[in-house]
Amino acid sequence: MSDFLKILENEVQLAALAFLALVYTVRLGWIFRFKTRRDRTAAVGNERAGAGYSLMNVAMPWAMESTRKRPGFYAQFVVFHIGVAAAIAGTLIIPYAPGLFEIRPVVILFQAVVAAAFVVGLVRLVRRLTNPVLRRISSPDDYFSLVLLIVWFAAAVAALPNRPEKGEWPLIGYFGLTAFFLIYVPFSKICHYLYYPFTRFYLGRSLGHRGALPPKGTKGRKTRRAGEDAA
Amino acid sequence: MPHIELEGRRIEVNEEGFLVHPEEWTEETARLLAKAEEGLEELTAEHWAVVKFIRDYYVEKNLAPMVRKMCQATGFPLMKIYDLFPSGPAKGACKVAGLPKPDGCV
Amino acid sequence: MKREKPSSSGVVDSPLDARTQVKAREDGLPSVAEGRLRTYEPGDNRGRFLDLLAKRISRPLAVSMTACVHCGLCAESCHYFLARPDDPTMTPVWKADQIRKIFKRHVDWTGRIAPWWVKAGSVDGDEDLNRLKNIVFGTCSACRRCTYNCPMGVDTGLLVRFTRGLLTELGIVPEGVFNVSRDQWETGNQMAVTEEDYLETLVWMRDELRTELGTDDVDIPVDKPDCDVLYTINPREIKFDPRSIAHAAKIFHLAGESWTMPKWGWDQTNFGLFSGDDRLGAYVARNVYEAAERLRAKKIVISECGHGYRSTRWEGYTWAGYDQTRPTESVVVTVKRYLEEGRISVDPSRNTEPVTFHDSCNIARSGDLVEEPREVLQRVCADFREMFPNRRENFCCTGGGGLLSMAEYRPLRLEVGKIKADQLRATGARLVCTMCHNCVDGLNDVIKHYKLALRVVQVLELVSNALVLPASGERTKQSS
Numbered sequence: 169m170s171d172f173l174k175i176l177e178n179e180v181q182l183a184a185l186a187f188l189a190l191v192y193t194v195r196l197g198w199i200f201r202f203k204t205r206r207d208r209t210a211a212v213g214n215e216r217a218g219a220g221y222s223l224m225n226v227a228m229p230w231a232m233e234s235t236r237k238r239p240g241f242y243a244q245f246v247v248f249h250i251g252v253a254a255a256i257a258g259t260l261i262i263p264y265a266p267g268l269f270e271i272r273p274v275v276i277l278f279q280a281v282v283a284a285a286f287v288v289g290l291v292r293l294v295r296r297l298t299n300p301v302l303r304r305i306s307s308p309d310d311y312f313s314l315v316l317l318i319v320w321f322a323a324a325v326a327a328l329p330n331r332p333e334k335g336e337w338p339l340i341g342y343f344g345l346t347a348f349f350l351i352y353v354p355f356s357k358i359c360h361y362l363y364y365p366f367t368r369f370y371l372g373r374s375l376g377h378r379g380a381l382p383p384k385g386t387k388g389r390k391t392r393r394a395g396e397d398a399a
Numbered sequence: 400m401p402h403i404e405l406e407g408r409r410i411e412v413n414e415e416g417f418l419v420h421p422e423e424w425t426e427e428t429a430r431l432l433a434k435a436e437e438g439l440e441e442l443t444a445e446h447w448a449v450v451k452f453i454r455d456y457y458v459e460k461n462l463a464p465m466v467r468k469m470c471q472a473t474g475f476p477l478m479k480i481y482d483l484f485p486s487g488p489a490k491g492a493c494k495v496a497g498l499p500k501p502d503g504c505v
Numbered sequence: 506m507k508r509e510k511p512s513s514s515g516v517v518d519s520p521l522d523a524r525t526q527v528k529a530r531e532d533g534l535p536s537v538a539e540g541r542l543r544t545y546e547p548g549d550n551r552g553r554f555l556d557l558l559a560k561r562i563s564r565p566l567a568v569s570m571t572a573c574v575h576c577g578l579c580a581e582s583c584h585y586f587l588a589r590p591d592d593p594t595m596t597p598v599w600k601a602d603q604i605r606k607i608f609k610r611h612v613d614w615t616g617r618i619a620p621w622w623v624k625a626g627s628v629d630g631d632e633d634l635n636r637l638k639n640i641v642f643g644t645c646s647a648c649r650r651c652t653y654n655c656p657m658g659v660d661t662g663l664l665v666r667f668t669r670g671l672l673t674e675l676g677i678v679p680e681g682v683f684n685v686s687r688d689q690w691e692t693g694n695q696m697a698v699t700e701e702d703y704l705e706t707l708v709w710m711r712d713e714l715r716t717e718l719g720t721d722d723v724d725i726p727v728d729k730p731d732c733d734v735l736y737t738i739n740p741r742e743i744k745f746d747p748r749s750i751a752h753a754a755k756i757f758h759l760a761g762e763s764w765t766m767p768k769w770g771w772d773q774t775n776f777g778l779f780s781g782d783d784r785l786g787a788y789v790a791r792n793v794y795e796a797a798e799r800l801r802a803k804k805i806v807i808s809e810c811g812h813g814y815r816s817t818r819w820e821g822y823t824w825a826g827y828d829q830t831r832p833t834e835s836v837v838v839t840v841k842r843y844l845e846e847g848r849i850s851v852d853p854s855r856n857t858e859p860v861t862f863h864d865s866c867n868i869a870r871s872g873d874l875v876e877e878p879r880e881v882l883q884r885v886c887a888d889f890r891e892m893f894p895n896r897r898e899n900f901c902c903t904g905g906g907g908l909l910s911m912a913e914y915r916p917l918r919l920e921v922g923k924i925k926a927d928q929l930r931a932t933g934a935r936l937v938c939t940m941c942h943n944c945v946d947g948l949n950d951v952i953k954h955y956k957l958a959l960r961v962v963q964v965l966e967l968v969s970n971a972l973v974l975p976a977s978g979e980r981t982k983q984s985s
Contacts, residue, residue, distance in 0.1 A: 413912045413913075414912045414913060414914075414915035414916055415912045415915055417912070462697075463744075465698070465702050465706060465743065465744050465745075466744065466745050466746070466747065467702065467705055467706045467709050467747070470709075476713075477713070477747070477748060478748075486949070486953075487745060487746060488745045488746070489744075489745040490946075490949075500681075500912055501696070501744075501745075502681065502684040502685050502688060502695075502696065502697070502910065503685050503688070503695045503696040503740065503741060503744075503910060
């Protein structure tokens with residue numbers, strides 16, 4: 169293994185990660201500079217229950233009509249983000265727990281997950297390019313971030329077997345892109361996961377306070393027609 | 400701009416069918432508005448009693464009268480106003496009387 | 506900055522009509538002279554807008570600005586887009602992006618350095634602000650259906666209200682919004698009802714009720730201290746349709762309630778919710794809270810009104826900086842309690858026509874009441890049937906967000922009312938019941954435009970129909 173790759177897998181990654189952490193810290197400070205207002209009303213519901221329900225939304229596709237009606241879209245979301253998690257995990261396993269990728273089935277599993285995410289990425293790109301609504305709202309950052317992830321997934325699939333002796337380029341590509349990512353992410357849409365806890369918390373807390381979330385028991389209630397979910 | 404036709408003349412109404420220039424109102428306009436907006440083929444003496452009161456009140460005070468005043472002046476019970484003008488006092492009677500759109504949640 | 510192709514709806518081109526603003530200034534109305542109600546004046550409105558944006562934005566809104574990932578899932582939650590599926594400018598995300606891009610350009614990070622990269626953009630001048638006005642007032646009823654359908658939890662409904670509030674500070678508002686705000690500032694109620702007219706109408710309704718019930722025991726008390734209930738209403742009830750006041754009085758009477766209406770502070774509606782003006786919101790809500798304080802009423806009861814309920818029960822206390830000290834509830838909840846406690850008796854066979862219920866956005870999505878009205882309707886109607894979707898997922902009546910007062914946007918509003926019309930038609934009901942005056946008018950417009958065989962009713966009307974009067978002064982207990 170070349171020194172270049174070694175530095176890229178270790179020092180460069182750590183430096184990029186430190187940069188990301190620094191920018192996120194500043195960013196969180198920026199978010200906290202905006203003020204919030206105290207709710208002066210007597211609660212009907214429970215703020216914590218509302219916030220908790222809202223934060224769990226990501227794992228409850230039945231909670232929203234938009235995901236309920238589009239199970240395929242939700243499945244894509246899950247595959248895509250598990251792919252992201254696997255690809256990130258790969259960048260940590262290779263330098264710090266390389267033994268794991270000496271187990272062949274583990275490598276294949278990781279590759280399959282990331283490859284699936286790669287396919288979803290392509291589907292999403294096609295959707296963004298062809299759906300008139302998405303075309304109208306998409307910014308260069310939206311396209312670039314998505315293309316970057318697709319390329320990164322491809323690089324990950326190639327690099328995950330971790331065989332520098334067979335050629336270092338897949339690993340250089342994978343870790344090079346990762347480093348670039350860590351620096352680019354805080355300034356792009358990709359850092360939306362940083363905001364998710366905030367938007368979800370405030371929305372859930374406010375609606376929880378009013379008793380609108382979580383929805384009251386669904387027993388014996390019919391909010392939608394039978395068969396609607398299949399739409 | 401939406402409008403209604405009266406003897407070859409264009410009378411402008413807003414998107415809700417209220418006259419844009421309330422001063423253009425005539426009895427003939429009232430008949431047209433009643434037909435177009437309320438589906439009333441003809442205006443009876445009872446319709447006219449309400450319409451004329453609203454019109455006079457508006458000309459004098461530049462204000463739509465309260466339904467209370469309409470009932471007082473005509474001697475009709477409240478339900479009668481709704482029977483005469485299906486869309487009610489504001490969107491029915493006041494519109495036929497050529498008043499501009501009332502402000503507020505109506 | 507490249508200008509985007511305008512929406513095909515034509516709404517965005519609606520001009521700014523400031524004639525009534527000019528008149529209000531010339532007339533020297535106190536609210537204008539004292540700077541509470543802002544009017545439009547040419548000048549550096551762009552600068553003021555940007556300053557206000559940066560100054561006012563709260564943390565929940567700031568994260569709603571940054572969190573959108575442009576996934577487009579909100580599109581199909583919006584009745585505007587569902588009815589105009591070929592028009593991307595009808596989607597919540599596009600509408601929100603029109604303010605979001607300004608935030609990105611002037612407050613956020615990346616957009617300040619590389620605006621084109623994240624589609625950040627500024628406003629050039631009053632023309633752009635007017636365009637923004639038409640988007641946030643004319644193409645959105647702020648119903649918050651998209652808020653509930655955003656995976657990221659972005660509150661587009663609140664972003665729209667926030668933007669409306671900035672424009673209200675500049676007088677860049679639809680004429681109707683200005684007029685109603687003016688009346689509410691000047692007279693304490695949104696229809697400029699005078700105290701004399703208010704009191705006269707209450708006496709009239711009391712007299713009608715005395716005739717109906719054949720007893721002089723019935724009263725509509727005004728400013729009576731130390732009552733259990735302070736009843737507050739929508740000025741529309743006084744001005745155009747006081748039947749609902751008589752229904753309420755009849756129910757209170759039969760329930761043996763100790764109640765009063767205030768001479769001042771009786772308007773529970775609040776145009777501050779629609780215009781985004783927290784100052785107006787605070788003023789109107791405080792009037793109600795102080796009336797209850799002054800009369801030492803134990804509880805504030807709000808007549809059937811969606812935005813009034815949301816404003817008086819939920820938002821108003823925060824706008825006014827007034828800690829809630831007494832229960833504040835909808836009259837539907839009060840009536841539900843009477844039914845449960847057997848304080849009134851009803852016979853559901855008096856309401857035989859099939860009834861469906863329309864949830865008001867402000868009550869179901871921004872408030873807490875979804876089961877309560879249904880429980881009442883099931884007791885007072887023989888044939889109650891749900892509309893689909895319902896509760897938090899119901900579609901707006903099309904008249905929400907103050908749109909009823911903005912005639913210029915009506916053609917688009919009725920066009921997108923197709924969604925509501927389809928929903929209503931599918932119920933097969935003959936009556937559609939709603940606990941919101943605004944929805945009454947919105948639904949009536951849809952029914953008339955789409956020629957539906959439906960009549961709009963409110964909860965109190967159906968309860969009043971079903972009331973079983975006690976025989977010769979003795980209250981009959983009848984379970985239903």
